[in-house]
Amino acid sequence: MIVTTVASIADLSPGAHACMTFTDPEERLDLMAAYVHMGLISGVKVLCLTEALPPDRLKHELAQREVPVTEPLKTGQLTIGTTDEAWMAQGGSPTAKSMLEMLAAQVTQAVGDGYPGLRVSADMLWATRPLAAIDQLLTFENSLTTLLENGRLTVICHYDRDQFDPVTLDRAVEAHPVSVAAAAYHDDALLRVCRQYSPPGIRLAGEIDADHADALAQALTEAIRLDHNVFLNLRGLRFIDLANASTIVRAALSLPADRHLLVVCDERIKSTLALVGASEAAQLRVQVANGQP
The missing domain is CATH 3.30.750.24 (STAS domain)
Incomplete structure (x- = not known):
């Protein structure tokens, strides 16, 4: 797959499946803040799945970066939750099938709530856990295309270069049509x-x-x-x-x-x-x- 690097979060179109690799946590939070903010402004529902930071800390970091989180959290336009609450809701390590089903359900709920679509920010650090199945992670990344075709779902996956081995990281990046990086x-x-x-x-x-x-x-x-x-x-x-x-x-x-x-x-x-x-x-x-x- 040819991976296109976009210079700005603003260049991501609805239906995009993007990969953000980073070594600087502050840089990741900046890019995430821009991604979340633009989603809220555009009127879509936004779901942040966090692993590296607790939800309350991520809420604080987004607010520090001028993202208006308080009201969207109250109305339900913005949800900040842990990967355990999402991918691992059934217990144990997630499977590609369970992750895809969860996102499909979230899109259906967002549309049912009156939003034109769903924008997901996903911290993939969970995949570095000792019992995590890397093959399921890569199957998920390669299978996500089917959910993106109608443009209602946009996903950006975060990969910490210091936490993933080079082979897995390369394969994960290749599974994304778009790569996001700061200029x-x-x-x-x-x-x-x-x-x-x-x-x-x-x-x-x-x-x-x-x-x-x-x-x-x-x-x-x-x-x-x-x-x-x-x-x-x-x-x-x-x-x-x-x-x-x-x-x-x-x-x-x-x-x-x-x-x-x-x-x-x-x-x-x-x-x-x-x-x-x-x-x-x-x-x-x-x-x-x-x-x-």
Whole structure:
């Protein structure tokens, strides 16, 4: 099967069967938030099956990413449940047949409730459990096409690259017609710079020095062009040199007075930004992660 990679969650059409592989949990949550939010806006029913995070924690993470979860949860448009409650409702490991039957029933219920369709976000981490049947997982992925033909069901499956063995991961990805990934400006063992979907902006993870200055400059230039206010997520950044810190301050200074650049980072990164004049840039706002500015 030829796998098409889409640059944006917004490019997913009804009836899509997409695979999201990831190593950064924050990046996965961003993409999931965009997927869920767009489903709610379009008026379809949304079902989130979670394994890595408890439902209450996932609800919090979606809300933190500006997904309006409270009212949809009350009305039933949004459901957040565990994979145990869905795939394993009958006890033991799920089978491809039971998973397909569950999704078919969910689509029927959604349509019966007046929704035009169902959008499913499925964390596939359950398949790494010791007694999980990998062959059933792959049979499910390869058999899902029959439920997608009328466009009422859209599914995105999440695979953590650090949890699945390479052979299983490759076979799972091949079973999906579409692959979803964040737009990356740079990605190697030291640093990842990518587009963040919700809130719109840029995420840096790892360490950035002079050798990677072009990636940061490119990302900031595009964000300034695309976004009114620029959001720079540095929660996952362990080190930034003075030159790249200066690039951030200069980018903020280039903004007109009615726009700003918000940086979220830890105390060390904040201190580095302070050394290159962050306090002198009125358009720059620095917020310590999980803390106050």
